[in-house]
Amino acid sequence: MRLLTACCLSPRPAMDPADLSRRADNLYEASDKPWHRTATVLAYLRAGNHRKAFDVCDQLVASASKSPGQIHRANYVYQAIALQALRRSDEARNSLAKFEVAREQWIKEMVDGPVGTMPIDWSDWLQVTLLYREAKNIIGSALAGDDQRLATLRKRALEITQGDVFTFMKAGRKAVESQAWDDAAASFATAIYKLPLAARQSPQQFSFYLDMVQQPEVFERVSQRRPDQFALWVARGQMFANRREWSQTADDHATSLAMLDENGHQGPGPAAYVICSLAALRLLAGDEA
Numbered sequence: 001m002r003l004l005t006a007c008c009l010s011p012r013p014a015m016d017p018a019d020l021s022r023r024a025d026n027l028y029e030a031s032d033k034p035w036h037r038t039a040t041v042l043a044y045l046r047a048g049n050h051r052k053a054f055d056v057c058d059q060l061v062a063s064a065s066k067s068p069g070q071i072h073r074a075n076y077v078y079q080a081i082a083l084q085a086l087r088r089s090d091e092a093r094n095s096l097a098k099f100e101v102a103r104e105q106w107i108k109e110m111v112d113g114p115v116g117t118m119p120i121d122w123s124d125w126l127q128v129t130l131l132y133r134e135a136k137n138i139i140g141s142a143l144a145g146d147d148q149r150l151a152t153l154r155k156r157a158l159e160i161t162q163g164d165v166f167t168f169m170k171a172g173r174k175a176v177e178s179q180a181w182d183d184a185a186a187s188f189a190t191a192i193y194k195l196p197l198a199a200r201q202s203p204q205q206f207s208f209y210l211d212m213v214q215q216p217e218v219f220e221r222v223s224q225r226r227p228d229q230f231a232l233w234v235a236r237g238q239m240f241a242n243r244r245e246w247s248q249t250a251d252d253h254a255t256s257l258a259m260l261d262e263n264g265h266q267g268p269g270p271a272a273y274v275i276c277s278l279a280a281l282r283l284l285a286g287d288e289a
Helices: 002-007 017-030 034-047 050-063 068-085 089-112 122-139 148-160 165-177 181-198 203-212 216-225 230-242 246-262 270-284
Strands: none
Touching: 002 017, 002 034, 017 034, 034 050, 034 068, 050 068, 068 089, 068 122, 089 122, 089 148, 165 181, 165 203, 181 203, 181 216, 203 216, 203 230, 216 230, 230 246
């Protein structure tokens, strides 16, 4: 499958059209897995069998609606190329527009999520990006230009490879000393991305979070930069607990629990710990309900 796909990435395939069509037929008969069918679509496109490519795309869009990351919607870009080759330009533009809706959603998830967030597999993303540029070119729309958001994602990824968690924690602490709240938050937020590589689920990791929440100005900024980090709220709750401020502690634990529920973290693990802690804290705060 992957060899067949690799041979078909260029509009000028690395195989004879008849050979491509034969291999696509064999794969189609051998497997009905969506990823295999998508490979056959690309092979049919490059072999010039645009009607077959369109028909298989139609099947995939209809049958794979619950695909992870809605990857089945990538088939709209293949469908657009096939339709344009069949001289059905209006339908081709419509299919391309449907793909662009999916593409916009995937980019938004990457931008809003932590570094490395990929709603679909990275190889699928590269493949559909390549086909999208081809489709924009042949359908007569404006050429697919560089998306500044993707450039920003690349920059974020490169930044994360420089230094380690200790480097950024040290920079954050130094910024706190000079009350440079924005700089402190930026350093701590970067350190969070590096925590899984350095101190995942350890007492040391929690001590890092405790450093981040001591100053309200820093906590506010870091929590805005990393809205998915429930541990920030647990750490601030612990800070309040150390001061015997039980109501504030319970409120922060309740916030962290809501974040865990929203992200689907239930059962044993962080959620169970937070629930038990919250129950104890409610009692200490005088809330027996």
